[in-house]
Amino acid sequence: MHWYFESAMKSAIVTRSDNKIKSLSDLTHPFLKKYAKKCDSDFIILSQEPIIWVNNNRPHYRILECKNLLKKYQRLLLLDTDMLILPNCPNVFQEVPYDCIGSIFEDKGTRKPDRLSRMRDIQNKWGDIGWNSGYTNAGTFVISSCHDHIFDSVNGKYWEGRGSVDVHFSYMARKHNYKFHELSFKWNHMTMFSESWNKNADRFQSYIIHYAGRGIFDKDVSDRILQIKKDIKTIYE
Numbered sequence: 001m002h003w004y005f006e007s008a009m010k011s012a013i014v015t016r017s018d019n020k021i022k023s024l025s026d027l028t029h030p031f032l033k034k035y036a037k038k039c040d041s042d043f044i045i046l047s048q049e050p051i052i053w054v055n056n057n058r059p060h061y062r063i064l065e066c067k068n069l070l071k072k073y074q075r076l077l078l079l080d081t082d083m084l085i086l087p088n089c090p091n092v093f094q095e096v097p098y099d100c101i102g103s104i105f106e107d108k109g110t111r112k113p114d115r116l117s118r119m120r121d122i123q124n125k126w127g128d129i130g131w132n133s134g135y136t137n138a139g140t141f142v143i144s145s146c147h148d149h150i151f152d153s154v155n156g157k158y159w160e161g162r163g164s165v166d167v168h169f170s171y172m173a174r175k176h177n178y179k180f181h182e183l184s185f186k187w188n189h190m191t192m193f194s195e196s197w198n199k200n201a202d203r204f205q206s207y208i209i210h211y212a213g214r215g216i217f218d219k220d221v222s223d224r225i226l227q228i229k230k231d232i233k234t235i236y237e
Helices: 019-038 060-069 109-126 145-151 164-175 224-236
Strands: 011-016 042-046 075-079 083-085 100-105 136-144 179-182 208-210
Touching (some): 011 060, 019 042, 019 224, 060 164, 083 224, 136 164, 136 208, 145 164
Parallel strands (some): 011 042, 011 075, 100 179
Antiparallel strands (some): 075 136, 083 208
């Protein structure tokens, strides 16, 4: 049994954002803040330059600051700013055991060949660790203070190839033999999960909609900001 009791753990919901994506954060952050309150968690926005300079992926690697946050918080939920939290979203900290990393896996459906290729890329460069499945997505990512080694470098380097922090975190988690709790796609509903291989799942039946990449679900929408505005009307009005 672990040292901490669930009710005594201090938690935070963390997102990355700055003024360059203010048009996005103005739409989504009110719902992220409301969800943090529902989970009795602090809400933290990482907007500073990353503590480690990682050339092409600098905005993504702001997330490394979470290693310092784990000195104050026993549990963190990382959420991307391009997400909408639906009113029925449960407390994810009650879903994921303390000693597990919680994430959806992306190596499925139409994305599987590409994600397997990314897994091979990092192992070809940094060493084979037997990672053959379970490509995580840092958009919805639950970690505890016992998982702080995922923020470590490998020989002073952070992954700058395809997949960025998603690949780095997955690799480090398996290198340190951390346990995973695979979350349903409902916790991170991207466009890939509304495809035919997943029975054209209705995003409005999920807990969190993630507008990653182009982030366009509807054919009559031209960009993801408009998609989010349209979905907010559908969900909340």
